[in-house]
Amino acid sequence: MNKIMIRPRVSAAMMWTLLLCCCLVALPVSAANPQQGSKFYTKNCQNCHGATGVAQMPGLPDFSRGQGLLSSDNDLMQFIRNGRGMMPAFRGLLSDRDILDVIAYLRTLRR
């Protein structure tokens, strides 16, 4: 009798655990994370674009003044993935999620 009662409890616990794990895996995908983007920015972008978004090289946009940020996230993602001109490409090196995090961070640099 005991066994019959325990099995449904275990099954329910398993289901809840699975559901929780699915949520944990899905959460980071659901929204861009500017804090995570900040880390990628510091590592990959800061040398040229500056710690506060003020470009360190001529010809680059000043993110602190919102330059270059009027484009959609999709356009910016393509730009970062494939590069253009002085901007190198990050495809295969940063995931789309990482790039969206960077874009979210870029949008916080405007003063």
Add this chain to the structure above:
Amino acid sequence: MSSLRCLLIVLVLLLSACEQSPPPDALSEGQLFPALRLTGLDRSNVDIDDFRGRWVVLNVWATWCGPCREELAGLQQLGQVFADDELVVLGLNVDDDPHIAREFLRDQAISFANYSDPEMFIARQLLGIRVFPDTFVIAPDGTLLRSITGERDWISSAVVNALRKAVDGQSGDLQSL
């Protein structure tokens, strides 16, 4: 309860396996360049060490990478400036499909030797590349002297002169590239 514990352990292990392993550090200038076995776009194999005794300019590129496409013609001309026994220009393409790279090179009349890394294993895991393009200048003894990220004008006088001096035994100017 033991089955529940087992399930939890398995799930924790699965979740930890989902975490991406951190990329290796980028290669340091001054260290020996890794011994790479490269597969050509024509599927022939070559070891990077086979080029010992010559300066090597190894460019890592892709057809989808705008600045990579822009600098290929300059690299082609750079290779023609130097004698074959002085300096050789090589390409390492990271397109998923080597056929696309072959067609692109044919279309652009790029003839320097190109190799394929469709999984980006060499680029990411062995070379620690952070951006494309990335170009490595390797001395005849196999020492990596410069890792140059981003597009360059490879036939500018500054670049050609720095490489000429390096070939002649003075590699100091390479740092300005």
